[in-house]
Amino acid sequence: MPDVDVLVVGAGPAGAVAAWCAKQAAPELDVVLLERDRAVGAPVRCAEGVGDAGLREFANPDGADWVSRRIRDVIFEAPDDTQVVLANSGLGWILDRTRFDAFLAAEAAREGAQVLVGAEATAMSRNGDARWHVRVKERGREDLYRARIVIGADGVETMVGRWAGLDTRVPARDMESCAQYVLQDIDINADAIYLQFSRAIAPGGYAWIFPKGVGVANVGLGIVALKSDGRNARQYLDDWVARRFPGGIRTGYTVGGVIVHTTIKQTYTDGVMVAGDAGHMINPLSGGGITNAMKAGRLAGHTAAAAIRARDTSARRLAAYHHAWMELLGEDHLKYYRIKHALETMDDEFLNSLARTVSKIAPEKRTLGRIFTQALMRHPQLIPVAARFFV
Ligand SMILES: Cc1cc2nc3c(=O)[nH]c(=O)nc-3n(C[C@H](O)[C@H](O)[C@H](O)COP(=O)(O)OP(=O)(O)OC[C@H]3O[C@@H](n4cnc5c(N)ncnc54)[C@H](O)[C@@H]3O)c2cc1C
Structure with missing residues (x-):
């Protein structure tokens, strides 16, 4: 039975940064990062937009090969297509998440964490032991890992939170269903992101155009199913794209859920913390979760390292993670949530x-x-x- 100090489930931005920071803070710890997909960063379920300041806390985007496009302007669009251009409204980036997520996982590995791809956590229990026993399926084999701390960074469909007894349920009105195409040959300002707000186009959410290059963009929208007229997200998207970009060539398609809720009431318990989408740590107004996930991952990694060094992985000790998160961004998300409604x-x-x-x-x-x-x-x-x- 492999014995590890920190087992991180999920190698998205939250998990990779958690493993990276735990190892950096306490190099003597055994840190393992699990990713169930066969490649870190793929498939991409994201429009890939981030602000400059949040990103730079972790990595330098200038000239990086994990960046698709530098963004300068924001164009808001009303339902009737009236545009409000905010020129030079601050720097942003459209990432290449396939490369970016892999870059973050590689940073964790460089720091000494072990990264396992095609490795899925399938169950977790304690059986009276102080450590968690996590069942991991890899290459048709099943191993049982014993871990002092498990960090659940397993995204919107988190199971770690549920296995640990945390309440990760999402109210239906706070779950957006998203659909997105990569469109080529479209006429856009490639230095701007476009956001269109309209009940008719994207009820409960908004539609976006995030350029990945000249004439190429992630074009998508999110809707709240409870507010739809019976169409699903893809049907809304097809109607919007048919009007906006009738000649656009579809070279990619993705769907995914975005939790536009607030941080779950409790993000920790004995020997467990959840980070990123798994803890609903997304800006509920914008639906942006990449840098939020990285910041939560950093806090979780540091908290895990300090708790293990202090030989105290109890819920009481790990509560410091929740408090630090709420102070950093969680309280702001509560305000954004009220504004959204x-x-x-x-x-x-x-x-x-x-x-x-x-x-x-x-x-x-x-x-x-x-x-x-x-x-x-x-x-x-x-x-x-x-x-x-x-x-
Ligand atoms: C259509 C769409 C567009 C978006 N656009 C943006 C945007 O432009 N900007 C922005 O900031 N945010 C955006 N988001 C949100 C953003 O993608 C997420 O908030 C962000 O990826 C959260 O990171 P995470 O590490 O918490 O989770 P994820 O990135 O979802 O990573 C979780 C990882 O855990 C793995 N995993 C799950 N279960 C297990 C298991 N049992 N064992 C092992 N591994 C497991 C998954 O395979 C996955 O790799 C968008 C989301 C969607 C759906």
Whole structure:
């Protein structure tokens, strides 16, 4: 029975960074990172967009081969296609997640963690032992690992959380179903991301165009099934793409779920922490989870290393992870969640008039502060939405 200090389940951004940071903080520990798919980073279920600052906390994107595109502008689109361009609104990147996730796992390996691909955790129990026993299927064989700490970084469908008795259920209204094509030969500004908000186009979510190069982009949308008119995410996407890019060539397709909820009430128990999507650590307003997952992974890795050194892996000790996360981003996510629900009461007609108000501000004067002030002055129905940020 392999005996390890830290067993990380899932080699997405949360898991790879958790393994990397645990090993970096305590090089004497045995750290194993499991990935059930045959390759880290594939298949990609993501639009691959990240902000510059969050990314740079972990890696330098300048000239990196895991970057597809540098982004400068953001274009918001109203339901009637009125555009609000935020030029030079801050740097962002469209990653190549196949390469990026592999890069993060390689960093963990360089630090000394063992990375196993095609290795799936299938069950976990304690049987009165202080360590967790995790069943791992690899190459048709099944091994039982004994681990002092298990980090569940196994994404939206997390089983580690459930096996450990944590409540990871997602309310139906907080689960977005997404569909996305890679489209070629489309006419877009390749330095900008496009976000279109409309109940008719993407009820409960939004539609996006994230360029991977000139004329090539991840084009997708997310919907909340409870709000749909009976169509599924792919049918909504097909209708949108048929209108926007009738000549676009589809060279990729993916589906996936995004949890637009808030961090689960408890992300830890004796000898277990969950990180990233597994703990619902996604920005509920944007649906962005990559850098959130990395930040949670870093906290989980550091907490695991310190707990094992202190010979205390109890829930009481690991609670420090939850508190640190809530202080770092979890509390902000609660505010974003309230705003998201307040915004859902606004209909397409309102969004169209809001876009027209904002587009009257001269492009060079379009700062977020000015947009916000103008929007509140002209559309007082937004005041309760803004108030949600503070209560
Ligand atoms: C369509 C779509 C578009 C998105 N676009 C963006 C975007 O543009 N920007 C952004 O920031 N976020 C985006 N997200 C969200 C983002 O992809 C996730 O938040 C992010 O990947 C979370 O990282 P993670 O490490 O928690 O989980 P994941 O990246 O899902 O990684 C979990 C890993 O665990 C593995 N695993 C699962 N179970 C087991 C097991 N039992 N044993 C071993 N391995 C296991 C999985 O194979 C997977 O590799 C998008 C999501 C979707 C679905």
